Amino acid sequence: MGKIHKRHSPSFKAKVALEAIREEETVTELASRYGVHPTQIKRWKKAAAEGMIELFTDRRGKREEEKSLLIEELYREIGQLKVELDWLKKKLDLSARETVMLIEREDKQIPITRQAQLLGISRSTVYYKPRVHSYNLKLMHLIDEQYTKTPFYGSRRMRETLKKKWL
Numbered sequence: 001m002g003k004i005h006k007r008h009s010p011s012f013k014a015k016v017a018l019e020a021i022r023e024e025e026t027v028t029e030l031a032s033r034y035g036v037h038p039t040q041i042k043r044w045k046k047a048a049a050e051g052m053i054e055l056f057t058d059r060r061g062k063r064e065e066e067k068s069l070l071i072e073e074l075y076r077e078i079g080q081l082k083v084e085l086d087w088l089k090k091k092l093d094l095s096a097r098e099t100v101m102l103i104e105r106e107d108k109q110i111p112i113t114r115q116a117q118l119l120g121i122s123r124s125t126v127y128y129k130p131r132v133h134s135y136n137l138k139l140m141h142l143i144d145e146q147y148t149k150t151p152f153y154g155s156r157r158m159r160e161t162l163k164k165k166w167l
Helices: 010-022 027-034 038-055 059-091 096-101 112-119 123-127 134-149 155-166
Strands: none
Touching: 010 027, 010 038, 027 038, 096 123, 112 123, 134 155
């Protein structure tokens, strides 16, 4: 059967440690009076002495050190995000039109300009509307129709067939 450890409050520990620092009584006497092991009292005394030193040190230095650690951590995170973004751009092997389709125009958190920047395309590409002439549409339709009928025609024969249809 194991021993049950007592849990002492911080105020109790501080009280015993202060009396040990005053050295009006020996550690053994304090241990018997408070019912705590002498080694424990020595630990509390040491912790209190170390804690007092920190009370009187310049806190600005500590704040600046914490600030510089935070800044260092943030720069590390920024670097990691930049590497991941570059990797994503390399893996995102899409045409310009497919890339434009990734832009979410309704997203209010990330503006369209920033989305275009993240995807590595110019902003004008996002707003570009191709002009399709009716002549080109008709020609593409005829080529498609002829190719569906005769897929074995080469480019020259296809050109001659289309010329005959237009005349």
